[in-house]
Amino acid sequence: MTSPEEFSRLQSEMNQAVKAHWKAFLFEGILLAVLGIAALVLPPLASLATAIFLGWMFLIGGIGGLIATYWARSTPGFWWSLISAALAVLTGLLLLARPIQAVLTLTIVLGAYFLAEGVATIMYALEHRRELSGRWSWLLIAGLVDIAISFMVITGLPSSAEWAIGVLVGINLLFGGATMIGMALAARNGNT
Numbered sequence: 001m002t003s004p005e006e007f008s009r010l011q012s013e014m015n016q017a018v019k020a021h022w023k024a025f026l027f028e029g030i031l032l033a034v035l036g037i038a039a040l041v042l043p044p045l046a047s048l049a050t051a052i053f054l055g056w057m058f059l060i061g062g063i064g065g066l067i068a069t070y071w072a073r074s075t076p077g078f079w080w081s082l083i084s085a086a087l088a089v090l091t092g093l094l095l096l097a098r099p100i101q102a103v104l105t106l107t108i109v110l111g112a113y114f115l116a117e118g119v120a121t122i123m124y125a126l127e128h129r130r131e132l133s134g135r136w137s138w139l140l141i142a143g144l145v146d147i148a149i150s151f152m153v154i155t156g157l158p159s160s161a162e163w164a165i166g167v168l169v170g171i172n173l174l175f176g177g178a179t180m181i182g183m184a185l186a187a188r189n190g191n192t
Contacts, residue, residue: 015187022187029180036174043166050165051095051102059092107161110168111153118146 018025039046065085069078095102121143129136153164 018183018187019190022184025180025187026184029177029182029184031177032173032180033177036170036172036177039166039170039173043163043170046166046169047103047107047162047164048099050169051099051106054106055092055095055099055102057092058088058095062086062088062090062092103165104158104161107153107157107164110164111150111157111160114146114150114153118143118148118150121146 062085065081065088069081069085072078072081121139123143125136125139125143128139153160156164
């Protein structure tokens with residue numbers, strides 16, 4: 001466990017690092033915001049790029065897993081590790097070989113995720129409405145928004161596959177970039 005003194009020291013060191021490198025954080029924030037805007041302007045391209053990126057991530061991770069499994073072939077669980085790494089390689093190859101179909105599949109998974117997340121959030125809100133007093137309604141609204149997103153994505157298939165992933169990635173990049181820009185400017189002005 002971290003003591004309050006250690007936590008305070010770590011927080012101070014983090015603040016100093018952000019202040020010392022605020023320009024790097026500003027650059028990263030601007031880059032993320034620009035990429036987010038580009039993804040929002042061209043969601044089909046961003047969706048395709050996301051599928052290809054995931055394909056490469058699975059492929060590289062799977063190859064790394066195969067290498068690590070080979071080196072540790074005498075350890076327990078070798079076959080399970082080998083199967084897991086081989087599945088990652090296969091998934092990567094499939095995503096890269098058919099990225100347009102991968103976008104459709106990922107969109108279906110995304111729609112299912114938002115539906116499950118929305119239901120879980122609503123149930124959480126209803127279960128905790130007594131303890132959370134007035135704030136439980138925000139959870140309820142978040143759950144309803146998740147279900148609405150799921151409904152738009154799932155009922156819009158297959159055409160929603162063109163925009164859903166790209167729009168959500170764009171929103172994420174834009175907000176992440178705006179956060180980095182705000183943090184950098186606050187560090188520059190000494191407000192961290």
